[in-house]
C-alpha cells in the first residue's frame with residue numbers, strides 16, 4: 001500500500017519512521033511518502049492561506065497549492081482514495097480502517113487554519129474517491145493528528161505489518177465489543193491477583209469468561225456499540 005501525506009508540517013510525521021510502521025516501511029509493506037504542501041507554492045513567502053470570502057475569523061487554505069500537490073501525488077495512480085481529515089467529516093472507525101486497508105493508494109490531505117477552500121474537494125473528486133473524515137466529536141487544530149491516527153489504524157491492518165495476525169482479531173472493536181482484560185506474570189502483585197480462571201488451563205472456560213468480560217465492559221462503557229443501539 002502506498003500512502004501520500006500532504007501537510008505544511010512534514011516533520012510531524014517523522015514518528016512514522018519508528019515503531020511498527022517504521023519496520024513495515026523498511027520491509028516494503030508500506031510505502032509512506034510525506035510532502036510539504038509549500039513545495040507547490042511559487043511566491044517568495046510560500047503562501048498557503050488567505051482571508052475568507054464573506055468575512056469571518058481566521059484564514060482559509062488557498063486552492064492552488066492543493067491542486068498542484070494533488071495532481072503530483074496522484075499522477076501515476078489509477079484510483080486513489082483521498083482522505084481529508086475534517087471536523088465536518090464522517091467519523092473514522094475500525095470499520096473505516098478495514099475498508100481503507102483494501103485501497104492500493106491512500107492520500108491524506110492535512111489542512112490547517114480554518115480549513116481548505118471547498119473547491120479543492122470538488123477538484124480532488126476528479127482525481128479519485130474523496131472522503132472527509134473526523135477522528136471524533138472534539139476539536140483539533142488541523143488534520144495532522146487525525147491523519148496520524150488513521151495511518152496507524154490502517155497501516156497495522158496491512159498483512160505482515162503486525163507479527164501475530166491473531167492479535168488483530170481479539171482487539172477492541174474488531175468484533176464490535178471492547179476487548180477483555182489482559183494479565184501477565186506475576187500472578188499476584190501488590191495484593192492484586194490474576195483471575196483464577198486464567199490460571200486453570202481450561203481453554204473453553206477461559207474463552208467463555210473472556211467473552212463475558214467483553215460483553216460486560218461494553219455494556220458498562222460503550223452501550224452504543226451494542227446491536228440495536230446505533
Ligand SMILES: N#Cc1c(N)n[nH]c1-c1ccc2c(Cl)cn(Cc3cccnc3)c2c1
Pocket residue numbers: 085086087110111112113114115116133134135136137138139140141142143146
Ligand atoms: N479530523 C478531524 C478533526 C477533529 N476531530 N477535530 N478537528 C479536526 C480538524 C481536521 C482538519 C482541520 C483543518 Cl483543515 C483545520 N482544522 C482546524 C479547525 C478547527 C475547528 C474548526 N475548523 C477548523 C481542522 C480540524
